[in-house]
Amino acid sequence: MGDYHVHLHDHGPYQGVGPPLGEYPPGHIEAYVEQAARAGLSEVGFTEHLYRCVESESVLGPFWENEPRQDLAAETEAMVREDRTLSLETYVEAVVAAKSRGLPVKLGLEVDFMPDSIDAVLELLEPYPWDFLIGAIHWIGGWSVDYGISAHEFARRGVRRAYEDYFALKTQLAASGAVDVLAHVDVVKRFGHVPAEVPTDLYAEVVEAAANSGTAVEVSSAGLRKPIAEIFPTPSLLRMFN
Template structure:
């Protein structure tokens, strides 16, 4: 039972965070040790694609769409401020942890830039990823989950923002690019909600996920933000279960103490929607289902001395 969405480098470093692109063994190990202590059995590392200089020729300039200079400038600045990792070092760090016997998988969080898929895929194919998760962080030039430009919800309107966002998630689901949809309703991160649950938009995503053969990520990250609930919403998760879409569990950790954050609460959340299994990935990428435990099941008791003698 894995945590399949973990980052080794934060966007905002702490005093004990290593420099970007540096992967001390004890720091990598700390993510795994924390996750195992919280009930996970393996960890999938999934660094952001857009942070790697290797992808700059493939994706740079994705923000040059639309008439909004404020959004374009914010995304350009944010991109280059975060462009500080190298693929060979990241891959070596994760494979090194595996060689030390740790239960880890090599993944990548693939940011969805629709006009750049061919070039992105050409780079991804050069590395031995066990799986890829996909996410929508940008609607054209708007970084939809960045607090500095959250004012765009008011300018655009929440319903239109949701329509634009979920349209891209549906496209991602059918792109053939990834195996998992990461935090599939992160558009709600800051608490912006439609007056009514956008079930019609959820249906488009669920149908696309079924056609595309991708899993839905169930993430505790939303519990750390103003929205105060996991991704996806209960309604979207129930619809996914009814459609037969598998799930993965995730923390979206960016620091060691966030690994497998509230993991057993996620298990309860998934089970409440009807799920009894989670998708897992073997080394090399083969996917298989593993049972979700019942966190509230009574633990077996030790037999008494009289029972033991029967």
């Protein structure tokens, strides 16, 4: 068994732990492989965030500028500017070099899906030797749906509508076939926002789209460490992917 959703750098400004942001010194990748082995895992798939790489600026663009809510746009802009410290080129080189040293690693990427930029994103990624791509919805328009600072939007929008907006994008991503795997498919629940009624209708749409395009779904324990304290996807949704 492996872990196929692993990031090599923390979010936010550099806190002095680990190598400086965007650097992959000797032993950095080895340390992840050793830690995985201690947990009984035989392989590690790295999935750096595309939006964190400086190369993504030209394809994702200032996507928050079309967000009508100024507060959400400002929060996203500040977050992206703070987090965009990595180099796609350097990341790929580091993982490819680790593979050629014989380490049990795979080269992946967590791709931010936005309908308007996905074609340009795939063009940017085309030259690199990916083993797999995972796809995520982190933004609905300019709203960072899984970013704590912007969680106030759930109260304004309503939880059901937030789910509708989120799953509409996730379904579009699943249908596009642009990625191999859907990452944290119901991350919209991260902070504990759950609609009064289980949104089976929204779940069914993403399940059907994924089945039609042959896109896999990630099962992630990361949700256990979030306020929702539950795996992604929620067990009732996971069963629907059967």
